[in-house]
Structure formats: C-alpha cells, structure tokens
Amino acid sequence: MTDAQEWRHLFALLKIAEMGAYKRTAKISTEYLAEKLGASQQTASRYLIELEHTGWIKRTITHEGCLIKIDSAGIAELQKLYSNLKILMEAAYPPSVTLEGTVFTGLGEGAYYIAKDHYRKQFMEKLGFDPYPGTLNLKLTSDYDIKTRTELEAYPAVEVEGFRNEDRTFGLVKCYPVMIGNKIRGALISALRSHYDVSVLEIIAPVCLRKHLSLKDGNKVKIEVLTLP
Amino acid sequence: MTDAQEWRHLFALLKIAEMGAYKRTAKISTEYLAEKLGASQQTASRYLIELEHTGWIKRTITHEGCLIKIDSAGIAELQKLYSNLKILMEAAYPPSVTLEGTVFTGLGEGAYYIAKDHYRKQFMEKLGFDPYPGTLNLKLTSDYDIKTRTELEAYPAVEVEGFRNEDRTFGLVKCYPVMIGNKIRGALISALRSHYDVSVLEIIAPVCLRKHLSLKDGNKVKIEVLTLP
C-alpha cells in the first residue's frame, strides 16, 4: 500500500518526469522544480534528496543545477500509477462491487440444481471449482445493496448454459466470481428464472460456507463481486 | 498548477475511485478508506469532508457508512492526471527540452539563406510565420546542453526541402519549434550541411530576437524545444 509519505514523492516524481527527466537526463534546478511544485526551493531540494535516497532518481549536482534522470524504480512507480488509472478510466465497469446481506435458510432448492451434472461440469470448467452442493442464501436489506445488485445484472458474467432432460428444462445461469468474507473465492449465481427476488443472493463456493465461516442465520456477510476483465 | 494541498486530495480521490466510486455510487466507510489510504479513520473522515467541499465527490451519510460517488469535477481531475501520464508514458520523446546558450555574432550567412524565397515560403507554410531575415546564434557551453542538442537530432522535425537554382544546391533544413526566453515562438534550424558544429544553435523567429529581447553578445538565452505531437 502506497502510504502518505510516498504520495508526495510520487507527485514530485511526476513533475520531474513532466520536466523531461523521464527516460532521459534533464537539467532541473531546485528553484525551478520548486516553482512547478508550488513549494519553496528548500522543499524541492529536500524532495530531490529524498527521491535520490529512495532510488527513484539519479542525480548529478553541477554548479548550475542538478542533472536528473528518473531511475528504473521511479519509472516503475509511474507506470504502476498509470496502469491503475488506465484500468479505472478505460474499464466499462468498476473493478469490484461490495454487497452485504444477511444469512437465511432457503428452500434447499439450490443444492438440487447445483448437483445436476450438466451444471456441475460447467461450474468446474468455467469457474474453476467443484461447488459444494448447496447455496448460501443472503438477503439484501439496504436500498444501496439492492440497487447495486440490480446494476450488476448488466455486467458481463460467466454464463452456464441450460439443458433439458426427460422431465424438464433447466435455464441459463449467470455467475459472477466473488470473494466471500474477504477469504473464500466463490460465485454469485443468478438463474434467469429465479424463484427469489432481486434482494436475494445465492452464493456457491468450493466449500460449505456456513461451516467454513461459522455462519448462522441472521449473520451479516460481505461479498465482493469481481468484475470480469 | 496543482499545489501540494490538492495533491493529497487527488490521491484520496484515486483510492476512492478504485474502491468503486468512479461513475457509480459506492459504500465506503471512513474506517475502510483509512485502511486503503494508510491513514487514520479521522484523517479519512477529514479527507471526505474536504473532497465534498471542493466538489470532487457527492456524499450521503447513512447509519452504516457513506455512500460516495465521484462528481464530474472529480472525474475531470482524474482524467487530467491520466492524460498527463498517458502523454509521458506513450510519447516516444519528452514533451520539451530546454537548452541554454550564449549569444554571439555569426557570419551573417543565416540571413542569406532565410531570405531565399523557396525556403521562406516553406517556413511560412510549415512553421506558420514569416521569419525575420536573420538568425540568432547561440553557443552551447555545458556538456549537458551539447549532449541534449545531439539527442535532438533523432527527434522528429519539420523538414524544409532543399532546392537548386542556377548557381548552386541548397540542402534540406530541419526545423524544431522553440520558445525563446519563455516568450517568443520561433524555430531552431539545423541545415544538414551546416557550417557550424553541434555546439551552435541557429534560431529564427517572426521578429528580430536581438531587438525584442534586448540581447547582446555574451547574454545567456534559454530556449525550450517543443517536440512534435
């Protein structure tokens, strides 16, 4: 995690880069940098010393200013910042969405569907895990969570195809990869013709979530829905 | 100029954006933001208040956290940061390069060449100004300036074609748009078969630079070479 200390340095580094020290050497006096930074000459001088110390820049002091070049570590920092921003600006959807719901006991139908081989095979192929034969049911309570869940419907999802056997038709199931309680990877599943309403989440995972997270009816659980790349 | 104060806010804004408040509403508690920021809950709270005050975010406080959405002003800030970085990361050459040289009196040949109609027409077309019939000669002194000028040769330039008349051949001239003394736009010209060496710059501009900048031999002049888009 980038801490507060590093922010100022990253800012200074960016300004230095804009002054031409990115991938080449630039002559930058502390006075000039100070002006660009909106700070004093002394502060600019300190920044350069600190940046040199952290290894983000290489510096040669001459009688008429500093020759500065951003070092590979500094370039890496700027690229990290850039790629973080790029993901944000160019992604159609936010990188993840958090929902919170209350555990409740459903009708046990989930287990029935998940156990169907045709579905199960696809879960293994497309989600990468063999689901525990049961779903964790979560009831969304706040308007915020319900609104967010509704927005989720428009997101790209892993689609598990439906099928029919001798008895009936099984519909398409949309799956959204999730992190449950910041620990376990699973999926939010959403059958197009669900018996539940939009305020209910059904979660599957490779393990029994109730046991692994020691959950009982009424407990609150946070799930982080990961959007697809 | 983004000042130091704004910089912290910009980082907080970036973190908030990464938490999902970019182009949608996210539920972010001050505690959670504090963790991502590497700061205390109190500081995170203050940041949110300040960001709301500057109009970068919209905030609704609920009993279980804040609902936060980055406002158009905040989005604009992030986009500005992104485009600055994008220019840096994706440009083959730095946006500008500064050189410093000492004024000296040349042989007056510059005037002779510039006045040639074939060249002059092209200057007007390609550089957008009718050059004063004379060049300002600058002698580079430091190794840094000479090295930089050498690197410049590899940069894309405006090319002014050569020609021949009844008497002789006039060669190709490469022009680099420059700002002279932070005031006047002109061009650094570089004839492929120059009589001068790499430590000499010849500058043209729409006006007589010696007069406009009150320059005399021995004065130091800074020129900023602008790279082409």
Add this chain to the structure above:
DNA sequence: ATTACTACTAAACGAGTAC
C-alpha cells in the same frame, strides 16, 4: 549561480471521545 543546512513556523495527523 547553485545546493542544502539549521532553526523555526505552519499544518497535517491521530488519540480520545461525543454523538
């Protein structure tokens, strides 16, 4: 011209706590 030290001032931070 520069850089950068020391001594001081200003501001950001966070612990405690009210709500």
Add this chain to the structure above:
DNA sequence: TGTACTCGTTTAGTAGTAA
C-alpha cells in the same frame, strides 16, 4: 456499529544563510 469534533503531538514546510 457509524461520523467527526477537540486538542496535543508529529511532521512537513519555509526563511535565513553557509558553502
């Protein structure tokens, strides 16, 4: 649970100045 206030502490910033 949450947010956000006060206030003492810590940290960043600047002026003056030496080299």
